[in-house]
Amino acid sequence: MRYEFEKIEKKWQSYWEEQDLYAVDDSGDNRYYTLEMFPYPSGKLHMGHVRNYSIGDVVSRFKRMNGSDVLHPMGWDAFGLPAENAAIKHKTHPNEWTWNNIESMREQLKRLGISYDWNREVASCHPDYYKWNQWLFLLLYKNGLAYKKRSQVNWCPSCTTVLANEQVISGECERCGSAVAKKDLEQWFFKITDYAQRLLDDLEKLEGWPDKVKLMQKNWIGRSEGASIDFSVEGLEQDIRVFTTRPDTVFGATFMCLAPEHPMCRDIVKGTGREEEFDAFLDGIKKMSELERTSNELVKEGVFLGRYAINPANGKRLPVYAANYILYEYGTGAIMGVPAHDQRDYEFATKYNLDIIEVVRPVAGEEAPEGQAYDGPGTMVNSGIYDGLDYTEAIERIVTDLERKGRGNREIKYRLRDWLISRQRYWGTPIPIVYCPDCGEVPVPEEDLPVILPIDIALTGMGDSPLAMSEEFVNTICPLCGKPARRETDTMDTFVCSSWYFLRFTDPKNTKAPFDRKKADAWMPVDQYIGGVEHAILHLMYARFFTKVLSDLGLCSCDEPFKNLLTQGMVLKDGAKMSKSKGNVVSPEDIIEKYGADTARLFILFAAPPERDLEWSDQGVEGCYRFLNRIWRLVEESTHVVANAGKIDSGHLNEEDREMLYVINRTVKKVTEDIKERFNFNTAISAVMEMVNALYQYKEDPGATPAVLKEGLTKLIVLMAPFAPHITEELWEMIGEAGSVHLQRWPSYKEEHLIRDSVTVVVQVNGKVRSRIQVHPGMKKEEMAQLALEDERVRAHTDGGTVKKVIVVPDKLINVVLGG
């Protein structure tokens, strides 16, 4: 009988669905929550999805077989820009396009045989879901964590529309090619910066996260300790406040710089006759991207604003500039220029002929190279009463003195910025705010939620936010006074949807609340979260922030959402990420069609460890298909032998039996450890391949015992079940076992079968392998050394030299070191 994967996969998928095999309720006491990042429904599953879900499925099935009640849900991150683009391009509607995609992707997932509890499916574009997005927005709003402020967006003057960063291609609009400008808009923000310190501190709790992800998050938060210092400006009421991590260098300040966008620039330049020059400079700045602005290659440029500030430390007059290398978003958007001790300031000062005054003297030999600023430790000079102090001491004293004078204070700044959540887009969650001419900004009352996203909207990609054009949507009445009012027409960033979906999965059908606290507490935190490393910062940071807010407000107990995190690598073809434009896409559908889901899953797990990028290989897929066929034949050819096999009689085992049992037990151990401790599915599968090779040999051996063969085959099928769930069900039935293989207990191994009579020890002379000897395990070091020195091959290399020492690693290696 041939391995007919089409029939087998269909058969067992129906069986699982009839039995509702992967449904889980909340009553178990051994709960385990596996979660893969829910996909954007782009239309078709790609290999990255297959990889993500295959990894999650192995973990889920493995945990289930080890006795856990596994929650393994799936849903759709269904709002976003591609739906609008598709709607414009194909004259369809985002709603229709998205739901069609969900429909077909769900079918594809089912054909992959992933063990989801489909009863818990959610889609973020459904009012049942986004209602709670709005509810949570209001919760944050009421708690002072959502606010509006002006912020810049990319603006295409020809399409008169806001552009996403992605739609800006080297400074031009992707649709019409016009130069993209910056435009100020009132935008909604979430106050993630309130949580900066906790997001930083709690990284330490996340023992199950990769260090690299924690490090990236830490750098993203970017905590720096320092001081704010106020500089007064001649002829102006208002002070310039700067932030510096090096207040010890305040005596070395020779100029000041503000970000050109800083509102004070205009006040300072006013009446100095330099307004035009400044305006021209600001225009130029607005055309630059942030990447260009922060580049070290950036030529430091600025304009003098015509006034002088006073250094509060020594009373010196400092010229005030607007400069391109100062970012309005970071710190206070203004700096004191200390060219001797900051490279960027040094370059600026050199260009504009400003003084360079050394105030921190390094120890001899540590000086900066010619033409560079010195930013290391040292002793204070040219700093009045602070001369001679170590710079750390100077930081303390200078800040204390500034505080006393009311000219500054200690401060901690973060690079992390508040989360801009409003989008001038259609396909997203409407922000539930109403603007009333009398009452102002009014939140939509809870009982009026959801604010439904209207479906009858035409998209053009031009002009204002599409919602602003719908009179029916915009015009409403004020919830407070009942007079005519207008709705907020911005929608929410889709990251809002993905910042709490893992909580919704614990209680997906709740109509009274986003989720029930008891249910959330039962399942959270997610035990194993799996997704692409490209989400290492934004999504994971936002999800952590949301969970902390919800925890603080008493909606759930956990304040970190993901206990363990696995970041998977990308799927490449010919060394590049699969993409339509490169024409190197391999469709999962085609592979399933040709070889079956089990082969597709097996290959993607076998080809590379999950954290690494994976190179797609059609021939590698063939290899995995061959391997499944090999297992199929092995079991099929053995059914008659196994049918009458009794129990293993441990008193009557021959050498072949003992060797076979050793391989079986070694494999069980290896596969268990590779899945549980390292997620190294590739080596787990290799180990099973070796076992299959051994079983083939054993089967042909005249000394083979049916009971041992049966032991090998049942272990083989059960070990393969998480990787290839369909074929293993069929084989399980074929060898006469009852019930689903996925309900079997994960096998254990017996130590007694792992004990060997002798082990091979490598003997090196001066670090080069010269011989091998057989020893009993656990032999004493001295005895091993003696054996090695007596070895003929070793003596051929030691003759004529004197043995300096012998290094012995028990049961493994001996290194004879010759002197001379």
Added chain:
RNA sequence: GCCGAAGUGGUGGAAUUGGCAGACGCGCUGGACUCAAAAUCCAGUGAGGCUCAAACCUCGUGUGGGUUCAAGUCCCACCUUCGGCACCA
């Protein structure tokens, strides 16, 4: 530019704690079966040297240095490729 990774045969990768580099798979070569092919099975396969052959020897984990009895693994410098950079998700 900044932050974070990765680099091992013809190829995907293995080597888990500093201890035999190349497990397992693919490809390739030779053979068996076959009228023939496919499928399957068996054997070989890092490079070079020596040899009828075996044995044996040398080199070898991006590059250059270093630490160590011993380095793919640790340290320093560099090169290349990839991911993220806040409105793609």
